[in-house]
Amino acid sequence: MTDITKVLMRKNSLRKQCQELSVAEVEKIIADLSDILQEKIADEQARIEADREKNEKIELIRKMMQEADLGFEDIKDMVASAPKKKVEAKYSIVDAAGEEHFWSGRGRTPVVFQQYFEQHGVDKEACLIK
Structure with a gap:
């Protein structure tokens, strides 16, 4: 845990750090933290939705495999030999x-x-x- 996180997570420490700040500065900090919170909420919702979609696709594949009377062993070698995508230089x-x-x-x-x-x-x- 970083020092700033420790301050933010402890009300008394935060109060002490804010003593010398003006009301406008505290309001600015709160507004920035609110923006960050909304971004984190949106990111979390997007991750949950992506996971849900992925799980739906996995379930669809599982059903298709059952209908075709295929097991993991039948396709395992094909999946393992799939070429890996090379990462481009940044x-x-x-x-x-x-x-x-x-x-x-x-x-x-x-x-x-x-x-x-x-x-x-x-x-x-x-x-x-x-």
């Missing part, structure tokens, strides 16, 4: 040797990117492919 840099490097942004930051960020004092967003 970031690129050109190192000191003039070599271009690409990174999807997933997983650990590659050493060459980390060194570039440190040497140039930038973050990964500065290397975003447009």
Whole structure:
């Protein structure tokens, strides 16, 4: 839990932090938090709806498999051999040797990117492919 989260989650800590704020500043914070809450509610509802649709599709496939007298074992090898989708590069840099490097942004930051960020004092967003 971050320090700001600890303050926000404890009423007395929050009250102490707000003592020096004006009413307008507190109202602004409340309005911003309300906006964030509405975004989170919408995201959660969208996730629930996506899960519901996915489960409906799974149930439809299950029924179709039953009707065709197929089990998981019958199609397992076909599913396992499906080609994996390659993730496109999201970031690129050109190192000191003039070599271009690409990174999807997933997983650990590659050493060459980390060194570039440190040497140039930038973050990964500065290397975003447009």
